[in-house]
Amino acid sequence: MKDKYTVAVDGFGGDEAPDVVIEGLSRALKKNTDNVKFLLFGDYGILKSKVDKYSNLAKNVEIVHAEDVVSADMKPSDAVRKCRKSSMWQAIDAVKSGVADGVISAGNTGALMAMATISLRTIPGIHRPAITTIIPNLKGYSTVLDLGANAESSSRNLVEFAVMGSAYSRVRLGVTKPVVGLLNIGSENNKGREEIREAANVLKEAGSDLGFEFKGFVEGFDIGSGTVDVIVTDGFTGNVTLKAIEGTSKFISNVLREAVLDSSILAKIGYFLMRPAIQKMKDKVDPRIYNGALLAGVNGVVVKSHGGTDALGYSVALKAVTDFIRFEINEMIKKDLEELGETENYYALVAES
């Protein structure tokens, strides 16, 4: 557990940067102000005039000038080559040099992933990082990874994702010993792709010494029902599935709205009376309250905020990055990796890759 820590903040990442970033900092600093320092990267003049408007930022926020910005539509390879002076790269660099303990950006995800991996590398032993987040389910929240850092994932990757997702669940959701499931197209042992079955075998062998419990295969509907705490899948499936879930939520609320517009005046009155309940439902699935994806496996705490979030959402992601630092998530991951290293099956996977 870390008592005092410094977070590097990309001041110019996100649709409404730097305003949302700065307002988010102000919100986050309403509590817990003694132990944290934020280094805010970006154009000094612009940031200074905006930061000065919030009285509670002076004490904990230090502006660090960075002249360039990574744009939202820039290709990751271009960003890495051309944007060394950007707020994003400089913020990551602060982690590399040890000035900061972690970094947050709401900017270009691909660029953040590429820069963080190139600059910080992965945790020793981790083959590939994975984008990890939480989404609501019937019982609370599930941790899901990989959401698209990789187009394909080997059995070794999947095993390591289980370790990383479990650490995320422990820190962010306070689950003591998370239950982990591997996403598959059936729950029987002989189902699905070979790499998934192979990963399951390793996780079964590693068993109870790990910081999590491995449940075996889960299916698509288990994401919504909350059968397990952590859902492990390759980056392609994770990305498509998460976007399909978001699309479905949007579709359903649209259909409901249209049905109301298309109904009798009584139904419209009903909708009006029901608004508090509908608000409760919206609160439960409000993406702001679970904002903050971890680029898990990177050797340093790197958090991606949703680019379109507001100050509330950004402050939630700031809470996430400080929690990952405080509870030393990467130490948790290293500890489980050591446990895994003692199993023959995992050793064989590592040797192959």
Add this chain to the structure above:
Amino acid sequence: MKDKYTVAVDGFGGDEAPDVVIEGLSRALKKNTDNVKFLLFGDYGILKSKVDKYSNLAKNVEIVHAEDVVSADMKPSDAVRKCRKSSMWQAIDAVKSGVADGVISAGNTGALMAMATISLRTIPGIHRPAITTIIPNLKGYSTVLDLGANAESSSRNLVEFAVMGSAYSRVRLGVTKPVVGLLNIGSENNKGREEIREAANVLKEAGSDLGFEFKGFVEGFDIGSGTVDVIVTDGFTGNVTLKAIEGTSKFISNVLREAVLDSSILAKIGYFLMRPAIQKMKDKVDPRIYNGALLAGVNGVVVKSHGGTDALGYSVALKAVTDFIRFEINEMIKKDLEELGETENYYALVAES
């Protein structure tokens, strides 16, 4: 276009078979009774006594005795080996022998897939069949495949799925020239897995002579928004995504119900008044009204009804199987395959596999 046709019906497939099957037949036969004949497979005594209760079945339904039943939890390999006398196998066999023009079952999906593929083989030129269905979106319905016939799909498979999905969309939804998208994790050309990029290249080259228009890559949220008519993906991603969408619908309606229970009496009254609108929404996403998956690519029309559907849902699937027969869906597929055969890229893919 086929004027007169015969459909083989597995009388003992589905959770509530044979009752739902027979009631579904009775519903379907309320219209369009002159051109169709149904061969109903299963235990003669049981079926006869139940069929006799519906006055409108005598003219169009003929019972064919089959002594055995494929159970819902049987492994496909066991079903193929042990259940040649089952209603499922016998119904498929009627298509093979030319007695029937197509077959429908609400039974064990894996067994149906295995039996149909072994007995009927695939359409000449089609490498692998795919499970194809429709799901609702903001604009109407999307056709989606593969939903799990294959754990992995090559670029050749994906190209053929585009052909098959387009034919499904034309017959079932009456789309004249369906717009087809390949599911990916980004819309740029360099995104995603190699087999997907390769399939996109072939479909782009084949272009305008096909019965559909190829739009390029689509993402998970395009399923709900209805950006395209047909969504092509591998069986793993399709299966997981569809189940995740179902899980999300369930999750949202549960959250709404809980929010109402947890709210003031006024909100509860609101819910009560809103019921007609909520019913409209439920109707739009009611799985019964789009029941009927095609085992596309099998050399014969093979339709899978949802196992848990009721008579209304079953009658919808019966309408689907008769439409696939009437509009000769497999001829549409063959025609597009011929067009494809004239492109160099496709030829190369076929030669490789």
